[in-house]
Amino acid sequence: MAGARDNAGAEPGRGGGGNGSLAHGREAIIRVRGLTKRFGRQTVFDGLDLDVWRGEILGVVGASGAGKSVLLRCIIGLEPVQAGTIEIFGTDTARLGHRQWMELETRWGVLFQDGALFGSLTVLQNVQVPMREHLDLPQAMMDELALLKLAMVGLEPDAAHKMPAQLSGGMRKRVGLARALALDPDIVFLDEPTSGLDPIGAAAFDRLIRNLQRTLGLTVYMVTHDLDSIFKVCDRVAVLAERHIVRAGKPEELQRHPGHPWVEAYFCGERAHGPVHGGAAPEGGGAERI
């Protein structure tokens, strides 16, 4: 395993990745450069650049169909890309062999939109799948660790023997998160973690993500639509529009200085709220773009 990781390695700029991935005194744990992705004739990304700093919660927003989920799938290697480099932990993922790739995959966890739990396994077995695949642990210890992970995502032990079909949407997401955390990863990718949850459930899930990130020193990459989540949990927001990341920065900053019509419409539109409002004169025609 390259790159020593401190348990709560949230301190910016710790050694590790090296080779030029340090900027502004922070270490880019994911570094995307010049990413180009096409589906047939449709170009989804055209020379897209993105940095994710170690220990931050990055929210990725964008209009429906802008390619938020596609970008996530490109980064974790589920979609081939036509051009560009994706560096994770300072290594170019395109150059990894099968074994190294497997090794890399154990260092991140992914929560898919509806949890993507395996329907034929119980909740406990679902959480143990990564341990079973990648480690050699005694069953008793896997049970203990899986229960611990379930507790960390706020599930009671009596959920352990349930089948995914018996769970509510919010519980499925929690189990999916527990599975993503099974190997104590450095990075967690979340695909719309709060979509489909009621506001109370969504707020609880936001809090959960925040707490886990602090406790475990995670880096979180979160695809979202939810303005509340963005203001409550995200350290930084990257806005995907017109095949690029058009803006990236603190949510409050983007709200104050949108600098792009879509960002303006998103952060200052009818449903927008939050601590600050004002500054930045509208650049005209923003709202019509939605």
Place this chain on the structure above:
Amino acid sequence: MHKRESMRGDAGAGASAGPSFSITHEPSGLRIEAQGAWTVRQAARIDAALRAVSFPRPLPEGYRSVLDLSNLTRLDTAGAWLIHRTIEGWRRAGLRVSLTGVSENFAILLDEVARRGARELPPPERANPVVELLADAGRTVAGMGADLVALTGFLGAVTATFVRMLAQPWRFRAIAFMHHLEHTGLRAVPIVSLICLLIGAVIMQQGAVQLRPYGAEPFAVNLLGILTLREVGVLLTAIMVAGRSGSAFTAEIGSMKMREEIDAMRALGIDPLETLVLPRLLALIIALPLLTFLGDMMALLGGGLVALVYLDLDMVTYVERLHDAVTVDHFFVGMIKTPFAALIIALVGCREGLEVRGSAESLGLHVTSAVVKAIFLVIIVDAVFAMFLAAIGI
């Protein structure tokens, strides 16, 4: 008298950075210094080593143990859990334990684990296997009865829908009907033809070989003709269609059910029986007799090809022999069964599709059970027909 031992993970894992701890035994207690990384990857080994740590028994007065984490480079939840569990275990055994050298980051993790961990896994609900077996058998039998009732009910509902549609013929979904006619009928032609041709050839060949010692070889033609027209053509075709189209009906309707499309139809005032079931049912009732006829002909053709070789018959003679051997009754006895077989396959397939519940697993189960039930019922109906027709002397 200091005794110092080191527990180091040996297998694999670079020894220098490997997880380990060293133990110093002193009269007043024991001191454990954690070193390296305590993470989920090393958890099994550290756990085994920690369990092997021994104390003097009984514990001397004032004996205490110190767990020093100051040399620990990495800790994750699994490592924190091990520390927590080990300390709790020792405390329960009466040992006084203290933690030193806990950095702020480790403290957060240890607190989290102490707060969340140590919960019992509820035992999975497991019944007595014998009771379970008996209960399972009982449920299956009761399920079969309930199934038969439900299928009859479904037949009634579909019939009622059909009658309603007769009163309002413009409601008939002609496009869906044609679509299913193509998929269940036309597209099944190659496979039905091939299988029936081969089976016809095999029956003729076996018949000729088995009858040869009695000099009854020419009767192989009778054997093939009667067997094919009365039973084999019908059954083979029905079984193939059940596997091919019955399963497709279940999968199509079932996946619509899973995505709540059926509920959406009901909410929009569209009757799924009328739009989904009737076109499939009627298409199959048309398609299966046609396919069976084709299957009959192909089986006879296959037999004829073998007869050329084994019986030294030319085609004209073969057809003449066939003409003498079979009557039109044989043909109709076979054909009369086909609409019933089609009805069963379509009803079972559609009903199983409507029974699908949320999960993909349930879809798989219902597709399997649709094929099994359809084939089973087709064979039962065939047997009933055979007895009935024998009784009335045809």
